[in-house]
Amino acid sequence: MPEKSNIVLIGPMGAGKSTVGRHLASHLHLPFVDSDREIERRMGVDIPTIFEYEGEDGFRQREAAVIADLCSREGIVLATGGGVVMRPENRECLKRCGLVVYLRTSVSVQLRRTARDRNRPLLQTENPRARLEELLRIRDPLYREIAHLVVDTDREHLRGTVRTVARRFRGRLPKPDKARSRTPVSAPE
Ligand SMILES: Nc1ncnc2c1ncn2[C@@H]1O[C@H](COP(=O)(O)OP(=O)(O)O)[C@@H](O)[C@H]1O
Numbered sequence: 001m002p003e004k005s006n007i008v009l010i011g012p013m014g015a016g017k018s019t020v021g022r023h024l025a026s027h028l029h030l031p032f033v034d035s036d037r038e039i040e041r042r043m044g045v046d047i048p049t050i051f052e053y054e055g056e057d058g059f060r061q062r063e064a065a066v067i068a069d070l071c072s073r074e075g076i077v078l079a080t081g082g083g084v085v086m087r088p089e090n091r092e093c094l095k096r097c098g099l100v101v102y103l104r105t106s107v108s109v110q111l112r113r114t115a116r117d118r119n120r121p122l123l124q125t126e127n128p129r130a131r132l133e134e135l136l137r138i139r140d141p142l143y144r145e146i147a148h149l150v151v152d153t154d155r156e157h158l159r160g161t162v163r164t165v166a167r168r169f170r171g172r173l174p175k176p177d178k179a180r181s182r183t184p185v186s187a188p189e
């Protein structure tokens, strides 16, 4: 069970974590944080540059530090990068950080949504489909391992996905009345 009341979006590149996250945060009136943008902000360079100079390992190290920091916050919507689940310490951290939502997507839809974007170094290859398939084979069980909720984004429109997650999140918040009735009442001496 999560210890904090954040919403954490996980899933592969092109699942819509950044886009759904931004809309969901605005729908729920919560702050939105994208861990990739936070890494770029701290470093002052973009993700392809970090990969170029420090390799994927360097990026993963910076990502783990940012995830640990962001998970200390309360009441945010957090969009993660697709590879965040590769490190066990991130998985542990995210599980405790809030409601973890796996935005599931087929490789064909991922390809379509990421085709024109040059900002994902792992997809700058001759065969992005094969790369996405291989990443999903490794990562899908890891997404499922920490997800409290799986939402298929192929079949739902953006608005539908936002509503589904918002409903499930609200359902987990303690109702004011019930919360009061759970307050222990001290017995008269
Ligand atoms: N549910 C959706 N339906 C249609 N297009 C989407 C959906 N979610 C995201 N997109 C589009 O796909 C692209 C990649 O989305 P993004 O949010 O960056 O994915 P991620 O952060 O998971 O890699 C963006 O251009 C976005 O507008």
Ligand SMILES: O=C(O)C1=C[C@@H](OP(=O)(O)O)[C@@H](O)[C@H](O)C1
Pocket (backbone or CB within 6 Å): 011, 012, 013, 014, 017, 018, 036, 047, 080, 081, 082, 083, 084, 119, 120, 121, 122
């Ligand atoms: O899948 C991955 O390993 C990555 C996904 C990217 O984020 P998105 O999933 O938001 O595209 C970004 O963190 C980086 O390029 C690595």
Ligand SMILES: [Mg+2]
Pocket (backbone or CB within 6 Å): 017, 018, 019, 036, 079, 080, 081
């Ligand atoms: Mg993103």
